[in-house]
Amino acid sequence: MNRLNIVLFLALLASCVYLVSVSYDARRLYAELDAARNEEKALATEFERLQAERQAQATPLKVERLARDRLAMRNATPAVTQYVSYAAAASAPAAGAAR
Numbered sequence: 001m002n003r004l005n006i007v008l009f010l011a012l013l014a015s016c017v018y019l020v021s022v023s024y025d026a027r028r029l030y031a032e033l034d035a036a037r038n039e040e041k042a043l044a045t046e047f048e049r050l051q052a053e054r055q056a057q058a059t060p061l062k063v064e065r066l067a068r069d070r071l072a073m074r075n076a077t078p079a080v081t082q083y084v085s086y087a088a089a090a091s092a093p094a095a096g097a098a099r
Contacts (some may be wrong), residue, residue, distance in 0.1 A: 067073040074080070
């Protein structure tokens with residue numbers, strides 16, 4: 001009877017240690033899950049902000065202003081348009097090659 005009590009006590013002790021270990025792991029995993037959910041919410045908020053910013057940057061007025069200011073582009077008008085004919089463009093490289 002004495003040996004049976006010792007074996008049962010050791011089994012009880014092992015199960016207690018296992019229970020504590022499993023409880024600790026469950027708490028740790030729940031904390032990681034909560035942190036991942038918080039990060040997901042933060043990333044979703046950042047994504048929405050970036051989408052709104054992209055839409056604001058892509059408006060035609062903004063694109064035109066950037067093209068005019070940074071790239072020194074201007075609207076095409078007949079006064080600044082240069083027309084190139086096919087015959088003149090084809091003969092120009094040939095004339096340069098003959099020299």
